[in-house]
Amino acid sequence: MKIIDPHLHLFDLSQGEYSWLKPECPPFWSDKPLIAKNFSENDLTLAKPLTLAGFVHIEAGFDNQQPWREIAWLESTCKIPFRSIALLDITLPKALFLTQLESLMTYQSVVGVRYILDDDALTILNNKNSAVNLAILATKKLSFELQMSLANNAATERLITILSSNTDLQVCINHAGWPTQNNAQSLCWLQNLKRLASFDNVFVKCSGFEMANRHYSANWAGKIIHQCIESFGIYRVMLASNFPLSLFHTSYENTWNSYLSIGSNNLGENEPADIKPLYSKEQLTQLCFSNAQRFYQF
Numbered sequence: 165m166k167i168i169d170p171h172l173h174l175f176d177l178s179q180g181e182y183s184w185l186k187p188e189c190p191p192f193w194s195d196k197p198l199i200a201k202n203f204s205e206n207d208l209t210l211a212k213p214l215t216l217a218g219f220v221h222i223e224a225g226f227d228n229q230q231p232w233r234e235i236a237w238l239e240s241t242c243k244i245p246f247r248s249i250a251l252l253d254i255t256l257p258k259a260l261f262l263t264q265l266e267s268l269m270t271y272q273s274v275v276g277v278r279y280i281l282d283d284d285a286l287t288i289l290n291n292k293n294s295a296v297n298l299a300i301l302a303t304k305k306l307s308f309e310l311q312m313s314l315a316n317n318a319a320t321e322r323l324i325t326i327l328s329s330n331t332d333l334q335v336c337i338n339h340a341g342w343p344t345q346n347n348a349q350s351l352c353w354l355q356n357l358k359r360l361a362s363f364d365n366v367f368v369k370c371s372g373f374e375m376a377n378r379h380y381s382a383n384w385a386g387k388i389i390h391q392c393i394e395s396f397g398i399y400r401v402m403l404a405s406n407f408p409l410s411l412f413h414t415s416y417e418n419t420w421n422s423y424l425s426i427g428s429n430n431l432g433e434n435e436p437a438d439i440k441p442l443y444s445k446e447q448l449t450q451l452c453f454s455n456a457q458r459f460y461q462f
Contacts, residue, residue, distance in 0.1 A: 165424075167217060168217055169405050170460060171222055171372075172220070173224035173409070175408075179226070180227060180234065186200075199408045199409060199412075204241070205242050207407075208244070209417060219245075221242075221248050228251060231252060232268050247273055247275045247461065248273040249276045249309050250276075252264055254294045254297045255279075256293060258293065261293070261300065265304065269304065275461050276334070276336075277301065278309035286316065290322060302332040307334035307336060308334070310337050311338040314337070314342065314352075315356070317356065320356040333365060335363075336367045336402075338371075341356070361395040361400075366400070367400045367401070370389045370401065371403070372406045374413035378412050379413070385422070399455060401455065402459070403452050423452070426442065427447075
């Protein structure tokens with residue numbers, strides 16, 4: 165089975181800055197040393213019958229002032245087919261945004277940008293430049309990686325306003341919009357997930373479960389994936405690793421095997437033998453390969 169991993173990060177600590185990986189800088193995770201090291205495409209190992217046919221590299225703080233340096237490094241070192249999502253501040257004045265965007269577009273792997281919203285989502289989306297710059301991305305046929313909590317009602321409202329006037333902008337929700345195991349927040353997350361699913365230009369990636377809980381269960385991840393598919397349909401959902409942060413939970417290969425186990429409903433020894441698979445082989449191909457191939461322009 166061929167896989168395109170649509171969300172991972174590679175590091176070269178001798179080339180990039182990666183301030184967030186340094187022990188003196190946030191986030192102050194006790195297990196951060198596990199990922200504060202070099203990772204190359206050689207670490208993306210899968211055993212048969214799985215084959216890594218390509219990946220999408222998401223900006224990783226290589227150089228926040230000159231984000232094209234990360235793309236240059238990737239294109240000079242990677243051999244596996246890949247696409248790049250570059251860092252670009254969407255609150256920049258239009259002229260400066262265009263200048264930096266044009267620098268990024270000189271690299272053939274660039275298909276979109278990310279500017280992490282998270283806790284600052286409402287402030288960033290309310291910035292007078294953000295909607296203008298997102299519209300520019302649409303005209304350039306570049307996508308925007310949306311990373312924020314969908315439990316944030318105010319930010320989601322502002323995002324919906326922007327999307328309503330910019331239906332050509334391709335958006336992909338990172339990490340399923342940070343679902344939680346808090347019941348009240350989970351309900352809010354699901355309501356906003358469904359609202360965003362009403363926009364045909366919005367897709368969602370299921371990954372990053374380890375960021376909510378280092379010891380998350382396959383059943384919980386499976387529930388989130390199923391809710392995303394129920395909301396968006398099988399053609400606008402992707403499964404992704406979030407490597408190397410996925411190592412907080414398990415190995416790269418086990419991450420993908422876990423997804424396939426969820427798809428087959430093989431979640432534990434106590435499952436009845438005659439239980440039907442959650443997804444067909446064709447649906448798993450959509451989730452693990454075809455949707456990413458289409459969205460990221462492979």
